[in-house]
Amino acid sequence: MNETDAADDLHIEKNRLEALTDGVFGFAMTLLVASLILPRSAVITQTSQQAFFSLVPDFYHYIIGFFVLAAFWIAHHMQFRHVRFIDRPFLFLSCVGLFFVTLVPFSTSFVGDYGDRFSSIVFEVNLLLIGLVFFAQWLYAMHNHRLVAPDHPGHRIRYGLARSLIIPAISVLGILLSLAGFHGSTMVYMLSPLASFGIRKYFGM
Template sequence: MALTDSGRVEAFSDGVLAIAITLLVLDLRVPARDDLHGASLASALSHQWPAYAAYLVSFLTIGIMWVNHHAMFTQVRQVDRPVLFANLALLLAVSFLPFPTHLLAEYLTADGRDAHTAAAVYSATMLAVGLAFSVLWLAITRTAGLLHAHLDRAAGRAALRRFGVGSVAYAGTVALSFVNAYATLAVHGALALYYCFDQLATSGRAPVPEPGAE
């Protein structure tokens, strides 16, 4: 199986994540003077708070994911095809995130089922992102040959459990979406803060012998 240096994967991933996080700002619209209809600019800006809230949560999610993605790949020496495809699946989910962010910003304050539907689409996308990140971790740690240092199974499972807590919570937000869209967005903000903490195992590693070493 062909192996390649992880640097190209990191560079490509950084580019995709940078584009996705930049596209989020397109939802922040400057109110046109002709649309004020006698209202103040401050009032018009305040009415756009759903866009600001959705932007902030999605920005934090992608930004913190970039930090954790970087931390993950500092442990990786080389990658194979399963890792490449797992990483592509993660980037697919992340690059889609600007769409449900815009959807939620537009319909968060809507009446009836529309707000719930928008929140559910947003939550389902976040769930896909969380699951894809866990799959990437599994692909990377399934063989010691891809890592700079050996990661024992207990440490690998501990990190996976920490990822899994977030994924279970994301699944819960899909159900919460049909109860309260505002609470759903708040929970997503809390989950972004949860992932601020290092989810990767930091112990249980031993140096991997170089090929041919005794």
């Protein structure tokens, strides 16, 4: 099946999925700021300085949520360039991944408000699911060069798949730390840039 036949069969073009993905990520990243809204009771009972510092946990999780979503979007953009066309399973996986992306503002606000073990696990599981779905998406696309060019370099495929596992691996670590009673387990996401750098060095990218 060539690119035109695949697009006709789906009745959707590759650039439309890209536009949908950009829109969902942009919406989710913008909606994250809603987690920084002060409760009305705080406005009445606290000074501006007290109210500001009461939002520190929310700011912290807002930053994590924003930059993790940014990392997902960048990885998606870089890898999607190599996809020649889309088929139904790829489209389905994309929609499932975007569903979990839209939940990030909720899980970010939830962990910012409560900050306990359960809310941390909810946040970490949310990011884990996004990472696993996107990994499955790229594994499907790259397997036997299903949706990419036949001459697409094997080391680039392995690099893309390894990079797709960074957030899932970090999320699993965070969940284990939460279950062990470690307070502040979401700090593990600060390892993401270091892990990304290490993978780039390993693959010589």
